Amino acid sequence: MAKPYIYITRRLPEKVWKELKRDYEIGMWPSEEEPVDASTLKYEISRADALLTMLTDRIDADLLKNAENLQVIANLAVGYDNIDIEAAKAKGITVTNTPDVLTETTADLTFSLLMATARRIVEANQFIKQGGWKNWAPFLLAGSDVHHKTIGIVGMGRIGAAVARRAKGFSMDIVYHNRSRRMEVEKDLGARYLEFDELLKTADFVVCLAPLTTNTKYMFNKESFAQMKSTAIFINASRGKNVDENALFEALANEQIAAAGLDVFEIEPIDNNHPLLTLSQVTCLPHIGSATMETREQMIELCLENIKLVLNHRRPLTPVS
Numbered sequence: 001m002a003k004p005y006i007y008i009t010r011r012l013p014e015k016v017w018k019e020l021k022r023d024y025e026i027g028m029w030p031s032e033e034e035p036v037d038a039s040t041l042k043y044e045i046s047r048a049d050a051l052l053t054m055l056t057d058r059i060d061a062d063l064l065k066n067a068e069n070l071q072v073i074a075n076l077a078v079g080y081d082n083i084d085i086e087a088a089k090a091k092g093i094t095v096t097n098t099p100d101v102l103t104e105t106t107a108d109l110t111f112s113l114l115m116a117t118a119r120r121i122v123e124a125n126q127f128i129k130q131g132g133w134k135n136w137a138p139f140l141l142a143g144s145d146v147h148h149k150t151i152g153i154v155g156m157g158r159i160g161a162a163v164a165r166r167a168k169g170f171s172m173d174i175v176y177h178n179r180s181r182r183m184e185v186e187k188d189l190g191a192r193y194l195e196f197d198e199l200l201k202t203a204d205f206v207v208c209l210a211p212l213t214t215n216t217k218y219m220f221n222k223e224s225f226a227q228m229k230s231t232a233i234f235i236n237a238s239r240g241k242n243v244d245e246n247a248l249f250e251a252l253a254n255e256q257i258a259a260a261g262l263d264v265f266e267i268e269p270i271d272n273n274h275p276l277l278t279l280s281q282v283t284c285l286p287h288i289g290s291a292t293m294e295t296r297e298q299m300i301e302l303c304l305e306n307i308k309l310v311l312n313h314r315r316p317l318t319p320v321s
């Protein structure tokens with residue numbers, strides 16, 4: 001009998017998939033940097049039993065029409081807005097993601113981005129390297145305090161809670177907004193639940209960690225930024241489309257809010273001429289929330305484990321519910 005076929009949409013190190021070759025046929029897009037092209041993906045989806053996808057691969061209903069044998073799509077991310085879950089379900093295809101293994105790593109990055117933005121770390125680095133440091137001055141690159149400020153976390157999932165634990169270590173007041181109350185964060189960390197509008201008015205740091213859904217798309221818009229404090233710092237480490245970037249640009253340029261730290265963008269990679277990139281009060285990163293060697297390896301292992309389980313008619317470890 002032919003071995004089940006697993007197609008991986010980005011080149012991954014041999015050591016992580018080598019062992020699988022005994023029991024599975026493995027196909028892989030040859031580039032680590034460039035995403036798989038549309039025609040290859042369409043062809044591979046028509047013959048694969050399992051797909052290991054990246055968040056850059058859009059797996060929509062149209063593409064899924066070509067899937068003949070596909071049993072599982074293992075997405076190398078905790079977010080899965082790139083996949084049409086309903087269409088996959090209708091075809092009996094299991095979708096899995098990578099929660100838990102990336103929680104602490106992504107929380108580290110989110111809090112680093114918050115710190116970097118508040119204390120103008122990237123600007124300061126550029127300032128020295130570009131030869132700008134001539135003298136010490138009392139307000140040279142003066143930023144905002146983080147300790148004892150109020151952090152407003154929008155999206156209190158696993159990563160939100162891990163960010164809240166870090167905030168607690170900085171003696172911050174924690175407020176949050178979420179679809180449902182999270183009693184354990186309230187009890188353990190003293191976090192207070194607020195309605196979205198209330199949170200916007202209260203927080204010194206507004207941190208977006210909500211997954212992208214039809215309900216959250218553009219939840220940060222002109223009206224939301226207008227409600228924030230003029231000293232507020234906005235951090236986004238979830239998905240770019242939760243934010244109307246034009247509105248964010250206007251709010252920053254008009255000093256309605258003070259600064260922003262962004263790990264994600266509406267369109268990725270962001271265009272080099274995007275107006276947001278012209279603002280010194282914007283700190284930006286190329287979607288690297290979970291990007292540590294350790295965590296990426298664990299994410300890949302989890303994807304492969306999920307694939308093996310489904311192909312062996314067992315329940316995967318982390319199905320998307």
Ligand SMILES: O=CC(=O)O
Binds near residue numbers: 055076079238289
């Ligand atoms: O953005 C990254 C992820 O969803 O894991």
